Amino acid sequence: MTIQEKIQKLKKEKNAIILAHNYQLPEVQDIADFVGDSLELARISAQVKEEVIIFCGVHFMAETASILAPDKKVILPDLFAGCPLANTITPREVKELKEKYPNYAVVAYVNTSAEVKAESDYICTSANATFIVEKIPEEKVIFIPDRNLGYYVSKHTKKEIIIWNGFCPTHQRILPQDIIALKEKYKDAKVVVHPECRKEVLDLADKIASTSGIIKFVKEDNGKRYIIGTEVGLLHRLRKENPEKEFYLASPLAICPNMKKITLDKILTSLENLEPEVKVEESTREKAIKPIERMLSL
Ligand code: 13P
Structure with missing residues (x-):
C-alpha cells in the first residue's frame, strides 16, 4: 500500500x-x-x-x-x-492597547493566538479585512498584528486606524525589485500578491487578494502570465487548475518553513x-x- x-x-x-x-x-x-x-x-x-x-x-x-x-x-x-506573525503580539499587549485607546474597536487578523482573539472585538482574514473594518459600527479601529494588511485596509477606508507593527517574515522577503525584474522579463505578466507583502510590493500589484482570492482572480482573468507574490505552496493549485497559464514566484525566498x-x-x-x-x-x-x-x- x-x-x-x-x-x-x-x-x-x-x-x-x-x-x-x-x-x-x-x-x-x-x-x-x-x-x-x-x-x-x-x-x-x-x-x-x-x-x-x-x-x-x-x-x-x-x-x-x-x-x-x-x-x-x-x-x-x-x-x-x-x-511568527501571530507571535508578534501578546494578549497583554492587546489589553494595554485597549487601555490606551478605549474608544477603538480591536480588529484582529486571524493570524493571532486564541488568547489574543479572546481580547479582540472582531476577527478578520485577508479575504475580508477591508469589508469587516467598513462594516463594523465603530469609526476608530486598532488593527492587529499585520502592518501590511493594515496598510492595505487603511487605503480602502476612511476610518481612523492604528496599526500594530507585526509582519510575516516569508512575505517580507519578497522585494519590490524582485517584482520589477520579473516584470521586465515578462512584460505582459500581471502582478498578483497577498496583502501580507510589504507596502512597496502592494503598490506594484495589479491585484491584491487572499490565497483563494488569488486562485479565483487567475481563473477568471483572461491573461496568460502571472507573477505571484505569496508563499510558494500556492503555485501548486494555480498550476494544477490553470495548466494553460504560466506562473512565476516573485521571490525564491517566499517559502514558509512552518x-x-x-x-x-x-x-x-x-x-x-x-x-x-x-x-x-x-x-x-x-x-x-x-x-x-x-x-x-x-
Ligand atoms: P489566507 O487567508 O490568504 O490563506 O492567508 C493565510 C496566511 O497565513 C497568509 O500568510
Whole structure:
C-alpha cells in the first residue's frame, strides 16, 4: 500500500477529515478533502461532520478550528508548525492597547493566538479585512498584528486606524525589485500578491487578494502570465487548475518553513495515534469565539 492509500484507509476508520491550507506541500494538498484559505478553512471547521479534523496548516489555524468545533478532536500533525506573525503580539499587549485607546474597536487578523482573539472585538482574514473594518459600527479601529494588511485596509477606508507593527517574515522577503525584474522579463505578466507583502510590493500589484482570492482572480482573468507574490505552496493549485497559464514566484525566498513542517509521514502517524491535539481551553474559547462569530455573521 502507498502512504496515500494508508492515509485514506485510516482516515475512514478514524472518521477523520483532512483540511489543508493553500500553502501546504503539494502531496499534502493532494491528499486533503479540502484545500483553502483561512476563511474557507474556518467556515468548514464549523460544519465538519467527522469526529476528527486533521488540520494541515499552522497552529493558529488549528486553534481556530478547535474554537469553532469544540466537540471535535483537532489534530495538528506537527505542533511546532507555528506562525511568527501571530507571535508578534501578546494578549497583554492587546489589553494595554485597549487601555490606551478605549474608544477603538480591536480588529484582529486571524493570524493571532486564541488568547489574543479572546481580547479582540472582531476577527478578520485577508479575504475580508477591508469589508469587516467598513462594516463594523465603530469609526476608530486598532488593527492587529499585520502592518501590511493594515496598510492595505487603511487605503480602502476612511476610518481612523492604528496599526500594530507585526509582519510575516516569508512575505517580507519578497522585494519590490524582485517584482520589477520579473516584470521586465515578462512584460505582459500581471502582478498578483497577498496583502501580507510589504507596502512597496502592494503598490506594484495589479491585484491584491487572499490565497483563494488569488486562485479565483487567475481563473477568471483572461491573461496568460502571472507573477505571484505569496508563499510558494500556492503555485501548486494555480498550476494544477490553470495548466494553460504560466506562473512565476516573485521571490525564491517566499517559502514558509512552518507550512512545510506537515508531511505525509506525520499525517499518517497523527492518524494512527490521534495526536498531537490542539485544544483551546474552555474559558479562552468562550471569549475567543465571540469575535470570530461576529466576523462569520457579517
Ligand atoms: P489566507 O487567508 O490568504 O490563506 O492567508 C493565510 C496566511 O497565513 C497568509 O500568510
